[in-house]
Amino acid sequence: MRRNKLNTRLAGCLLSLLAFLSACSHEEGPTPSPDSGLVTLSLQVKTSELPATKGEGEENTETLDKPNEYIHSLIVLLVKEDGTIVERWDDVEEDKDASMVTWTSPNQISLETGNYVAYAFANMESLPDEGKNFLSNLTEGGDIGDLDKTVVTMFEGGNSYNPQGRDNPTYLPMSRRYPFKLTKDETVTIPLVRMLSRVEVSVERDGERKEPISDFSFSGFVDKMNLFVMPDALNDVTDFSNDGNLEIPRSAKVVTPEYSKTEHLDNDASFYFYVSETRGSFKINLNLDGNSIGERTLTRTVLVRNRIWPIHLMIKDTQCKFKFEAYNQPIGGAPEYIEPITDERNNYDLSVKGGGNFTLTLDGVYPTGAPPGNELTITGWKIQNRDAVQDILHLTTPQGSKVIEGRIPSKTNGAIEMTVVATEEGGETHTFTFNLSATDFFELNQ
Numbered sequence: 001m002r003r004n005k006l007n008t009r010l011a012g013c014l015l016s017l018l019a020f021l022s023a024c025s026h027e028e029g030p031t032p033s034p035d036s037g038l039v040t041l042s043l044q045v046k047t048s049e050l051p052a053t054k055g056e057g058e059e060n061t062e063t064l065d066k067p068n069e070y071i072h073s074l075i076v077l078l079v080k081e082d083g084t085i086v087e088r089w090d091d092v093e094e095d096k097d098a099s100m101v102t103w104t105s106p107n108q109i110s111l112e113t114g115n116y117v118a119y120a121f122a123n124m125e126s127l128p129d130e131g132k133n134f135l136s137n138l139t140e141g142g143d144i145g146d147l148d149k150t151v152v153t154m155f156e157g158g159n160s161y162n163p164q165g166r167d168n169p170t171y172l173p174m175s176r177r178y179p180f181k182l183t184k185d186e187t188v189t190i191p192l193v194r195m196l197s198r199v200e201v202s203v204e205r206d207g208e209r210k211e212p213i214s215d216f217s218f219s220g221f222v223d224k225m226n227l228f229v230m231p232d233a234l235n236d237v238t239d240f241s242n243d244g245n246l247e248i249p250r251s252a253k254v255v256t257p258e259y260s261k262t263e264h265l266d267n268d269a270s271f272y273f274y275v276s277e278t279r280g281s282f283k284i285n286l287n288l289d290g291n292s293i294g295e296r297t298l299t300r301t302v303l304v305r306n307r308i309w310p311i312h313l314m315i316k317d318t319q320c321k322f323k324f325e326a327y328n329q330p331i332g333g334a335p336e337y338i339e340p341i342t343d344e345r346n347n348y349d350l351s352v353k354g355g356g357n358f359t360l361t362l363d364g365v366y367p368t369g370a371p372p373g374n375e376l377t378i379t380g381w382k383i384q385n386r387d388a389v390q391d392i393l394h395l396t397t398p399q400g401s402k403v404i405e406g407r408i409p410s411k412t413n414g415a416i417e418m419t420v421v422a423t424e425e426g427g428e429t430h431t432f433t434f435n436l437s438a439t440d441f442f443e444l445n446q
Contacts, residue, residue, distance in 0.1 A: 038110040038111060038112060039110070039111060039112075039113055039182060039183070039184055039185050039186075040108045040109070040110060040111075040185040040186075041078075041108065041109045041111050041182060041185075041186065041187075041188065042104065042105055042108050042109075042186075042187040042188070043076060043078065043089075043104070043105040043118055043187070043188055043190065044102065044103065044104045044105070044187055044188070044189040044190065045071075045074065045076060045102065045103040045104075045120045045122075045189070045190045045192055046101070046102050046189050046190070046191055046192065047070045047071055047100075047101050047102070047122070047174065047192045048191060048192075068097055068098040068099065068163035068164060068169055068171060069098065069163055069172055069194070070098045070099055070100055070101050070122075071093070071098055071099075071100035071101070071103065071122040071123065071174070071192070072092065072093050072097065072098035072100070072122070072123050072171045073091070073092040073093070073122065073123055073124070073125060073171075074089075074090070074091045074092070074100070074103055074120065074121070074122050075088070075089070075090055075091075075119075075120070075121045075122075075124070075135055076088070076089040076091075076103070076105070076118065076119065076120050076121075076190070077118070077119040077120075077138060077144070078109070078116060078117075078118055079116065079117045079118070079119065079144050080114075080115075080116060081114060081115040081116065081117070083143050083144045083145070084141070084142075084143060084144075085138060085139065085140050085141065085142050085143070085144060086109070086111070086116075086140065087105075087109055087140060088138065088139060088140050089105060089106070091103060096169070097169075098122075098123060098163060098169070098171040098172070104187075111182060113182050113183050113184075114181070114182060115179065115180075115181050115182075116179070116180060116181075116182055117144075117177060117178065117179045117180075118176075118178045118179075118180065118188060118190050119144075119147070119175075119176070119177055119178070120174070120175070120176045120178070120190045120192055121135060121173075121174070121175050122171075122172075122173070122174035122175075122192055123171035123172060123173050123174060124173055125171075126161065126170045126171050126172065126173050127152055127153065127154065127173055128153055128154075128155065128156035128157075128160070129152070129153045129156070134147075134150060134152075147227070148177060148227075148228065149226075150226075150227040151224050151225070151226055151227065151249045151251065152173075152195075152224065152225060152227050153223055153224055154173075154195065154196070154222075154223060154224065154225050154276040155221075155222075155223045155255045155276060156223065157257075161196060161273075161274040172194045172195070172196055172274065173194070173195045173196070174192040174193060174194050174195060175192070175193060175195055175227055175228055176190050176191060176192050176193050176228070176235070177228045177232065178190045178191075191235070191236070193229065193235050193305060193306045194305060194306045195225060195276075195277070195305050195306075196274040196275065196276065196277075196305060196306075197274070197275055197276075197277065197303045197304065197305055197306070197307050197308070197309055198272050198273070198274055198307070198308045198309070199218065199272060199273055199274070199275055199309050199311060200270070200271075200272045200308055200309065200310045200311065201216070201218075201269070201270065201271055201272065201311045201313060202269070202270045202310070202311070202312050202313070203265065203269045203270075203313045203315060204312065204313070204314050204315070205315050206314055206315065206316045206317070206346070207315075207316060207317030207318075208317065209288070209315075209317050209367075209368075211288050211289030211369075212264045212265070212288075212289060213264065213265040213269060213286055213287070213288060213315075214262065214263065214264045214265065214286065214287045214290070215260070215261075215262055215285070215286055215287040216260065216261040216265065216284070216285075216286040217258050217259065217260045217261075217284070217285045217286070218258055218259045218260075218273070218275070218282065218283070218284055219254065219255075219258035219259075219282070219283050219285075220254060220258075220278065220280050220281050220282035220283055221254070221255055221258075221259075221275040221276045221278045221280075221282070221303065222248060222252035222253060222254055222255060222276055222278045222280070223252060223253055223254075223255050223276070224248075224249050224251055224252040224253070224276075225248065225249065225252070225276050225277050225305070226247065226248070226249060226277075229246075229277070229304070229305055230246070230247040231245055231247070233245075234246060234304050235306075237304075240302075243302040243304050244302060246277065246279055246302055246304055248277065248278060248279055252278075254280070255276070259273050259275065261273075275303060276303075276305075277303055277304055277305040278302075278303045279301065279302050279303075280301065281297060281298075281301060282297070282298040282300065282301070282303075283295055283296065283297050283298070284296040284298065284311070284313065284344065286313075287369070288315065288368060288369040289369065291369035291370065291371070292369060293315060293368050293369045294319065294342060294368075294369075295342065296313065296342055296343060296344050296346075297341045297342065297343060297349075298311065298343060298344050299343050299344065299345075299349075311344055312344065312345070313344050314344065314345045314346045315346070315368065316346045316368060316430075317367065317368060317430075318365050318366065318367055318368060318376065318430045319342075319346075319365070319366055319367075319368050320348070320362065320364075320365055320420070320422070320430075320432040321362075321363040321364040321365065321366060321375065322340070322348075322360060322361060322362050322363055323337070323360075323361040323363060324337070324338045324340060324350050324358065324359070324360050324361075325337055325338070325358065325359045325361075326338055326352040326356055326357070326358045326359075326408070327356045327357040327358070328352070328353060328354045328355075328356050335359070336352075338350050338351070338352060343435075345433075346433075347417075347432075347433040347434070347435050348432065348433065348434045348435065349415065349435045349437075350434060350435065350436050350437070351437045351438070351439050352408050352436075352437075352438055352439070353438070353439050353440070354410055354438060354439075354440075355407070355408045355409055355410035355411070355412075355438030356407065356408060356410075356438075357405070357406070357407045358405070358406060358407065358408055358436070359403060359404070359405050360403070360404040360405075360434065361402065361403050361404075362381050362402045362403075362404070362420065362422070363402075364376070364378060365378055365422050365424070365430050376424050376425075376430075377424060377425040378422045378423065378424055378425075379423055379424070379425050380400060380422070380423040381400060381401070381402055381420060381421070381422055381423075382399060382400060382420070382421045382423070383395075383399060383404065383418060383419070383420055383421075384419040384420065384421050384431070385417070385418065385419045386399055389416060389417075389418050392409070392416055393406035393407065393408065393416060393418065393436065394406050394407040404418075404420075408436050408437065408438050409438060410438050411438065412437055412438055414437070415435035415436060415437040416435070416436045416437065417433060417434075417435055417436075418433070418434045418435075418436060419431060419432070419433050419434075420432050420433075420434065
């Protein structure tokens with residue numbers, strides 16, 4: 001009996017020891033037990049290079065970066081499918097810069113398999129309304145609420161993003177909502193998206209004039225943006241194909257004052273600045289030797305975040321003075337005067353609703369930036385590519401006429417480019433491009 005009792009005590013101790021060791025192994029081991037139904041997750045945040053968007057008429061797409069376009073401060077949230085916050089991490093660079101490219105969670109998490117959403121936010125303190133404040137109440141165990149629908153103010157009282165600023169740099173805000181399904185032990189990487197577009201401006205002179213350029217301004221971008229791009233398919237796209245689907249907040253208004261650069265620019269000027277994600281009409285103004293060259297309306301009408309948008313501004317020696325009238329095809333009746341739009345390449349864009357007959361009257365040529373009364377003496381006009389556009393535009397006036405009459409088709413595959421050459425007294429020529437197109441009668445302005 002003593003032997004049996006001793007054996008029973010020893011067996012009991014052995015079972016207790018095994019249970020204790022098993023408990024210690026489960027709590028302290030980095031990987032859950034295969035029988036626990038849990039898997040291990042590590043989170044990583046990565047800031048990629050800023051992708052350059054291929055400009056219209058340009059051949060190459062590059063990726064470019066400037067110092068301090070990466071992470072200075074970071075907030076990461078891990079959220080269940082039902083909106084419950086599982087974990088939160090806060091991190092900040094010790095040095096006063098934004099050079100952190102990749103961040104990895106300091107600990108692994110044991111989770112049930114299923115659907116999750118990871119959120120990452122960088123440099124929120126750069127927002128004018130201290131954007132990090134809307135994240136302050138999002139703590140572990142709490143609910144994510146309506147974070148996905150958050151609208152933030154990007155600009156307030158002007159353009160202020162300057163990551164390269166020496167004394168008080170303003171780093172680029174970044175965000176990303178990243179849903180994923182967890183089925184096994186893995187590391188999930190969240191690709192951060194910068195919440196701004198970078199506009200890169202270069203200026204070319206198409207002629208002999210070398211007067212200094214000054215007082216550059218860019219307008220049309222808005223003050224408010226969705227915290228996350230909508231639709232989210234635009235996060236990882238670098239071409240123009242889906243940009244027309246961009247959604248911007250209804251409350252967004254055009255920033256006043258616009259971005260401006262008042263100092264004199266070199267003849268081969270090249271510079272960049274940051275603007276908000278916007279659908280709209282973007283305009284450039286600048287002075288040539290103190291005189292305005294006239295407003296340029298850009299051909300691009302959509303700016304999506306996390307892109308580089310190159311603008312190559314062409315300044316020609318001369319401008320064309322003309323009048324354009326159109327007769328709406330389905331209606332007829334009195335002619336409608338069409339306000340010309342000069343684009344960044346110094347082309348004249350003329351769009352007629354519905355298409356129809358038009359009259360283009362060429363009135364003269366004057367030096368760019370010159371006040372009225374400085375017209376040059378023109379002895380002749382010629383449509384340089386008349387053979388190419390004759391049948392498309394149904395031109396009815398003879399070659400050399402100052403009055404060009406024709407008809408714009410109601411449906412065109414892009415603009416019809418008509419090139420006109422004016423010959424000055426003495427034989428010097430001046431070339432101008434007119435882009436003629438039709439738009440739908442019921443097309444709404446975005």
